[in-house]
Every structure is written in C-alpha cells, then in structure tokens.
Amino acid sequence: MCGRYYSLFDKQQVAEHFHVRRTADNVGIIAPNWNVAPGDPQPVIRRSYDTNERELVMMRWGIVPWFAKTEDEFKALSTINAKSDKLTDSKMWREPFAKRRCLVPASGLYEWPKPGHAISPTYIPESEPVIDEALAGPGNLFGTQLPIKPAKKGRAPKLIKRVFAITTVEPGPFAFAGIWDSWKRPDGTPLETFALVTTEPNELVAQIHDRLALILHPKDYDRWLGIDDKGGDLRPPLDLLHPYDAAKMKMTPANPAVGNWRNNGPEMLDGRE
Numbered sequence: 001m002c003g004r005y006y007s008l009f010d011k012q013q014v015a016e017h018f019h020v021r022r023t024a025d026n027v028g029i030i031a032p033n034w035n036v037a038p039g040d041p042q043p044v045i046r047r048s049y050d051t052n053e054r055e056l057v058m059m060r061w062g063i064v065p066w067f068a069k070t071e072d073e074f075k076a077l078s079t080i081n082a083k084s085d086k087l088t089d090s091k092m093w094r095e096p097f098a099k100r101r102c103l104v105p106a107s108g109l110y111e112w113p114k115p116g117h118a119i120s121p122t123y124i125p126e127s128e129p130v131i132d133e134a135l136a137g138p139g140n141l142f143g144t145q146l147p148i149k150p151a152k153k154g155r156a157p158k159l160i161k162r163v164f165a166i167t168t169v170e171p172g173p174f175a176f177a178g179i180w181d182s183w184k185r186p187d188g189t190p191l192e193t194f195a196l197v198t199t200e201p202n203e204l205v206a207q208i209h210d211r212l213a214l215i216l217h218p219k220d221y222d223r224w225l226g227i228d229d230k231g232g233d234l235r236p237p238l239d240l241l242h243p244y245d246a247a248k249m250k251m252t253p254a255n256p257a258v259g260n261w262r263n264n265g266p267e268m269l270d271g272r273e
Contacts, residue, residue, distance in 0.1 A: 001078065001080070001081045001198060001211055002080075002081055002109050002111065002176075002196050002198060002211070002212075002213040003037075003038065003080065003081075003110075004035060004036065004037060004109065004110040004258060004259075005036045005106050005107075005108065005109040005110065005176070005196075005213070006033060006034045006035065006036060006106070006107050006108050006109070006110070006165075006268065006269075007030075007032070007033050007036060007042070007043075007105060007106050007107050007173070008032040008033075008034070008107040009030070009032065009105065009107065009173050010029075010030050010031065010032075011023075011027065011029065011030040011043075011056075013173065014030065014043060014045075014056065014105045014173060015056060017105075017172060017173050018045055018054060018056075018103065018105065018173070018175070018221070019054060020045060020054050020055070020056045021048075021051065021053035021054055021055070022048050022051065022053055022054070022055040022056070023055070023056045023057075024055060024056065024057035024058065026057065026058045027043060027056055027057060027058050028058075030043055033264065034258075034264050034265055034266060034267075034268040034269065035258050035261060035263060035264045035268055036061070036106075037061075037261035038061050038062045038080045039060060039061060039062055040060070040061050041058045041059065041060050041061075042058065042059065042060075042061055042104065042194075043056055043057070043058055043105060044056075044057060044058075044059050044102045044103065044104050044105075044178055044180065044194050045057075045102060045103040045104075045105065045175070045225070046100070046101075046102040046103075046180060046225065047101075047225040047226050047227050052227060053227075054103075054221075054225065054227070057192065059102075059180055059192045059193055059194045060191070060192070060193045060194070061080055061193070061194060061195075062079050062080045062193055062195070063079040063080075063082075063092070063096070063179070063180070063181050063193045063194060063195045064079070064181065064183040064191055064193050065079075065091075065092055065096075065181050065183065066095070066181050066182060066183055066184075067091075068183055071183065071185070071191065074092075079092065079193075079195055080195055080196065081195060081196050081197075081198045081211075081213070082096075082097070082179055082195045082196070082197050082198070083197075083198055083199075083211075084197055084198065084199040084200075084214065084241040087179075087197070087236070087241075088236065088238075093179065093195075095181075096179035096180060096181045096195075097179050097236055098236055100179055100180045100181060100182075101177070101178070101179055101180075101224050101225060101226060102178040102179065102180045102194055102225070103175035103176070103177070103178065103216065103221060103224065103225065104175060104176040104177075104178040104194065104196060105173045105174075105175055106173065106174060106175070106176055107167060107173060107174075108165050108166055108167030108168075109165075109166050109167075109176075109213055110163050110164065110165055110166070110254055110258050110268075111163070111164055111166055111205065111208060111209050112161060112162065112163050112164075112208075112209075112259075113162050113164070113207075113208035113209065114208065114209050114210065117206070117207055117208050117209065117210075118206075118207040118208070119162065119207050119208050120162070121161060121162055122159040122160060122161055122162060123159070123160055123162055124157045124158075124159060124160070125157075125158070125160055160256055161256050161259065162208075162253065162256070163253070163254045163255070163256055163258055163259065163271070164208060164251045164252065164253060164254055164271070165251070165252050165253075165254040165269050165271070166204075166205060166249060166250075166251045167249065167250060168215070168244070168248055168249055168250075169247075169248050169249060169250055170248065174215055174216075175215070175216050175218075175221060176196050176197070176213050176214060176215060176216070177196070177197040177213075177214040177215070177216050177224055177240070178194045178195060178196055178197065179194065179195055179197060180192060180193065180194040180195075181193055181194075196213045196214070197213070197214040197241070198211045198212060198213050198214060199211070199212060199214050199241055199242060199243050200212070200242075200243055201243055202243040202244060202245065202246035202249070203246040204246040204249050204250075204251055205243075205246075205249075205251065207251075208251075212243050212244070214240075214241065214243070214244075215244040216240065217244075220237070220240055223237050223240065224237055224240060252269075252271065253271030253272070254268060254269055254270075254271040255267055255268045255269065255270050255271050256271075
C-alpha cells in the first residue's frame with residue numbers, strides 16, 4: 001500500500017504542468033509537503049462536468065463512500081488505497097472507478113519494506129564511539145583513582161525501520177491514478193475524498209513490497225479522466241492498470257522520521273544509514 005507521499009510544487013506549477021483549465025473555489029495556497037499523510041487535504045485534478053476540462057480541486061485523502069451513513073463509518077478500514085483487481089467488483093470502488101477518476105499530483109512516494117522481500121525491513125545504525133571507562137574513570141583531589149563501577153551489560157542494538165523514497169527518473173510532478181467520491185454531510189454540504197489506485201509492483205519496488213501506487217503517463221491523463229473529443233468517455237480504462245516502467249523510476253533511502261505525520265521538511269528525503 002501507499003501510506004505516505006510527497007508533493008513539492010505550488011499551485012502555479014501544477015496548473016501549468018497538468019494544463020488545468022479550471023480551479024475550484026476551495027483551492028488556496030499549495031505549498032511543498034514532504035510528508036502527505038492520510039486525512040490530509042490535497043490537490044487533485046478531475047474532469048469538470050460543466051466544461052469537460054481539467055479542474056483542480058482540494059480533496060481529503062481517504063475515501064468516504066457516497067453510501068456511508070456517517071463520516072466515520074469506514075474509519076476503521078483503510079480507504080486510502082484501492083487495489084486495481086478490486087475496482088470493478090467492490091461496492092466501495094466500483095462506481096468511483098466507472099464515473100469519478102482523478103489525477104493526484106505528486107513528486108514521489110514513501111514505502112516501507114515488508115518481510116520476505118529482497119531488502120530487509122530494518123537495519124542497525126552505525127555504532128557510537130565506545131569510551132574506555134578504565135581510562136576515563138573519575139579521580140579525587142589527591143590524584144588517586146576512585147573505584148570504577150562495573151560496566152553495564154551491553155544492550156542489543158536498536159533496529160531502525162527502513163523506508164524508501166520512490167520517484168520517477170524524469171524530474172517534475174507526475175500523477176498517481178486516483179478515484180474520488182462525494183458524501184453529503186448532515187448539513188447538506190459535500191465532503192469530497194479520494195484514494196490512490198495500487199497495482200502489482202515493478203521489478204524495482206518488488207525488492208521491498210508487493211504493491212505500488214499506479215503512476216500514469218502524461219499521454220494517458222485524459223483517458224483516465226474520461227476526456228475525449230466527443231465530450232467524455234466514461235468507459236473504465238482497464239488497460240492502464242499496470243505498474244510504471246521500473247527503468248524510469250529510482251528508489252533511495254529516506255528518513256525513518258517520515259513515519260510520524262508531524263515530521264515535515266526536506267530532511268524527510270535524507271535517509272543516510
């Protein structure tokens with residue numbers, strides 16, 4: 001699954017890169033975010049029902065389906081990712097996939113290795129310098145050595161969880177394939193939310209995980225959104241549900257601190273082990 005990603009662009013950059021024609025009223029300042037977490041409001045691009053053009057709008061990550069009785073009904077379930085092989089038969093995903101697909105602008109994603117893959121989930125950090133207590137023992141006013149306390153038994157080294165930043169070789173924003181839904185609050189206002197579509201991993205990501213967020217090629221953006229010269233093709237593009245080319249992606253160690261949603265900043269991409 002993809003539980004964290006990063007987006008290092010502003011509103012003008014995303015509008016220009018994705019050729020956005022309309023911007024919703026709820027889109028304010030878009031600032032770089034090195035640690036996008038579930039529940040965060042994020043910019044997404046969808047097809048405008050009014051003009052059939054690309055529209056930029058803010059939505060919350062983690063779908064609340066249209067049929068939910070309460071906003072928290074599906075809180076215990078993970079609705080941030082939609083598996084590609086469940087899109088056509090799951091009640092949660094079937095209608096959004098057929099009618100409400102979107103692009104989720106991003107700069108990269110974070111992924112933690114799962115057990116049983118080529119790269120282990122944890123590592124041991126480099127040891128700190130050891131002080132020789134026999135040479136560094138305390139003295140008294142007469143210059144004699146005071147008794148040294150017995151050394152404590154060495155503790156087992158603390159294992160650090162690995163996490164990797166995964167992005168495209170070509171710089172610049174790219175788009176995850178997303179689906180979105182709209183739930184009506186008790187006061188009648190809509191709550192719009194989205195999920196990232198995931199598929200099987202490519203050869204690069206298979207070293208650490210068995211899923212990968214679906215990244216789209218720019219030439220496929222309109223097909224995913226359901227935009228065509230005839231006014232919108234809503235037929236689900238099943239042929240796009242395959243992983244991005246591994247040769248066009250790169251994976252580097254990231255900062256384990258990214259696991260805490262409160263941590264944010266360029267240092268999240270610094271993963272020196």
